Amino acid sequence: QVQLVESGGGLVQAGGSLRLSCAASGRTFSNYAMGWFRQAPGKEHEFVASVSWSGGSTYYADSVKGRFTISRDNAKNTVYLQMNSLEPEDTAVYYCARDLYTAQAMRVILPKYWGQGTQVTVSS
Numbered sequence: 001q002v003q004l005v006e007s008g009g010g011l012v013q014a015g016g017s018l019r020l021s022c023a024a025s026g027r028t029f030s031n032y033a034m035g036w037f038r039q040a041p042g043k044e045h046e047f048v049a050s051v052s053w054s055g056g057s058t059y060y061a062d063s064v065k066g067r068f069t070i071s072r073d074n075a076k077n078t079v080y081l082q083m084n085s086l087e088p089e090d091t092a093v094y095y096c097a098r099d100l101y102t103a104q105a106m107r108v109i110l111p112k113y114w115g116q117g118t119q120v121t122v123s124s
Contacts, residue, residue, distance in 0.1 A: 002026035002113040004096045009118030012086055016122070020081040022096030022115060033103040034072055034079040035111060038092035038120075045110065048094070049081060050103035059107055063089070086122045093117040 008020040020036070035050035049070035050059045058070050069082040079096060097111035 002098070004098065004113060004115035006094065006096045006115045006118040009094060009120045011121045011123065014087055014122055014124050016086050017082070017084045018086065018120060020083065020094055020096075020118060020120075022079045022081075024077045024079065024096075024098065026113075032098040032100060033106055033111075034070075034096070034098045035103065035106040036070060036079075036081045037095045037097055037110075038090075039095070039117075040092040043092075045095070046092070047107050050106040051079065052103040057103055059103055061107075083120070086120075088122045088124045090120060091122050092120060094120050 003025045005023045008018060012018055031053050033050060033052055036048040037045045038048050039045050047061050048064055049068055051070045051072050055072050067085045072079040095117045096115040098113050099111035
Protein backbone atom coordinates (compact mmCIF):
# COMPACT_ATOMS: atom_id res chain seq x y z
CA GLN A 1 0.00 0.00 0.00
CA VAL A 2 2.69 2.49 1.05
CA GLN A 3 6.34 2.34 0.21
CA LEU A 4 9.10 4.86 0.82
CA VAL A 5 12.61 4.50 -0.55
CA GLU A 6 15.37 6.85 0.53
CA SER A 7 18.53 7.59 -1.39
CA GLY A 8 21.38 10.08 -1.38
CA GLY A 9 23.13 9.25 1.86
CA GLY A 10 26.85 8.84 2.10
CA LEU A 11 30.06 10.06 3.62
CA VAL A 12 30.80 13.76 3.60
CA GLN A 13 33.25 16.07 5.31
CA ALA A 14 32.10 18.56 7.89
CA GLY A 15 30.80 21.65 6.18
CA GLY A 16 29.73 19.72 3.13
CA SER A 17 26.31 19.06 1.68
CA LEU A 18 24.08 16.15 0.79
CA ARG A 19 20.68 15.94 -0.81
CA LEU A 20 18.46 13.09 0.30
CA SER A 21 15.55 11.92 -1.78
CA CYS A 22 12.57 9.82 -0.85
CA ALA A 23 10.49 8.24 -3.57
CA ALA A 24 7.00 7.43 -2.38
CA SER A 25 4.32 5.15 -3.67
CA GLY A 26 0.83 4.52 -2.50
CA ARG A 27 -2.59 6.02 -2.61
CA THR A 28 -3.10 9.75 -2.45
CA PHE A 29 0.48 10.85 -2.09
CA SER A 30 -0.41 14.53 -2.05
CA ASN A 31 -2.55 14.15 1.06
CA TYR A 32 0.32 12.91 3.20
CA ALA A 33 2.51 15.04 5.35
CA MET A 34 6.10 13.98 4.82
CA GLY A 35 8.98 14.10 7.21
CA TRP A 36 12.56 13.19 7.85
CA PHE A 37 13.78 11.56 11.03
CA ARG A 38 17.17 10.37 12.05
CA GLN A 39 18.62 7.90 14.48
CA ALA A 40 22.18 8.00 15.71
CA PRO A 41 23.78 4.91 17.23
CA GLY A 42 22.33 4.25 20.65
CA LYS A 43 19.84 7.08 20.30
CA GLU A 44 16.12 7.32 19.81
CA HIS A 45 14.52 8.54 16.63
CA GLU A 46 14.81 12.30 16.32
CA PHE A 47 12.58 14.58 14.31
CA VAL A 48 14.47 16.50 11.66
CA ALA A 49 12.01 18.20 9.33
CA SER A 50 8.53 17.89 7.91
CA VAL A 51 6.50 19.38 5.10
CA SER A 52 2.76 19.66 4.60
CA TRP A 53 0.98 17.91 1.78
CA SER A 54 0.92 21.11 -0.26
CA GLY A 55 4.52 22.01 0.47
CA GLY A 56 3.40 25.32 1.93
CA SER A 57 4.37 24.62 5.53
CA THR A 58 7.68 23.34 6.77
CA TYR A 59 9.01 22.58 10.22
CA TYR A 60 12.50 21.95 11.47
CA ALA A 61 14.24 20.77 14.54
CA ASP A 62 16.18 23.55 16.20
CA SER A 63 19.40 21.67 15.59
CA VAL A 64 19.04 21.89 11.81
CA LYS A 65 17.31 25.23 11.27
CA GLY A 66 19.12 27.32 8.74
CA ARG A 67 21.08 24.35 7.45
CA PHE A 68 18.51 21.85 6.19
CA THR A 69 15.66 22.41 3.76
CA ILE A 70 12.79 20.03 3.18
CA SER A 71 10.73 20.17 0.02
CA ARG A 72 8.45 17.98 -1.99
CA ASP A 73 7.51 17.48 -5.60
CA ASN A 74 4.13 15.84 -5.72
CA ALA A 75 4.30 15.38 -9.46
CA LYS A 76 7.30 13.13 -8.87
CA ASN A 77 6.01 11.65 -5.61
CA THR A 78 9.27 12.66 -4.03
CA VAL A 79 10.37 14.51 -0.92
CA TYR A 80 13.84 15.96 -0.50
CA LEU A 81 16.10 16.99 2.31
CA GLN A 82 18.85 19.37 1.32
CA MET A 83 21.49 19.30 4.03
CA ASN A 84 24.11 22.02 4.09
CA SER A 85 26.86 22.86 6.55
CA LEU A 86 26.84 19.32 7.82
CA GLU A 87 28.34 18.61 11.21
CA PRO A 88 29.59 15.37 12.76
CA GLU A 89 26.58 15.53 15.06
CA ASP A 90 24.39 15.03 11.99
CA THR A 91 25.73 11.51 11.55
CA ALA A 92 22.80 9.12 11.68
CA VAL A 93 20.53 6.91 9.69
CA TYR A 94 17.99 9.17 8.04
CA TYR A 95 14.47 7.94 7.50
CA CYS A 96 11.74 9.27 5.29
CA ALA A 97 8.28 8.94 6.77
CA ARG A 98 4.73 9.98 6.11
CA ASP A 99 1.30 9.98 7.65
CA LEU A 100 -2.11 11.55 7.25
CA TYR A 101 -1.81 13.94 10.16
CA THR A 102 -0.24 17.38 9.93
CA ALA A 103 3.38 18.18 9.34
CA GLN A 104 3.38 20.23 12.52
CA ALA A 105 2.21 17.24 14.53
CA MET A 106 4.93 15.14 12.99
CA ARG A 107 7.38 17.02 15.18
CA VAL A 108 6.20 15.02 18.16
CA ILE A 109 4.24 12.06 16.79
CA LEU A 110 6.01 9.25 15.01
CA PRO A 111 4.53 8.61 11.57
CA LYS A 112 2.96 5.36 10.52
CA TYR A 113 4.92 4.70 7.34
CA TRP A 114 8.69 4.61 7.16
CA GLY A 115 11.36 3.99 4.60
CA GLN A 116 14.33 1.73 5.09
CA GLY A 117 16.73 4.51 5.98
CA THR A 118 19.90 5.85 4.44
CA GLN A 119 23.18 6.35 6.26
CA VAL A 120 24.67 9.81 6.53
CA THR A 121 28.16 10.04 7.96
CA VAL A 122 29.87 13.37 8.51
CA SER A 123 33.58 13.27 9.19
CA SER A 124 35.47 15.95 11.06
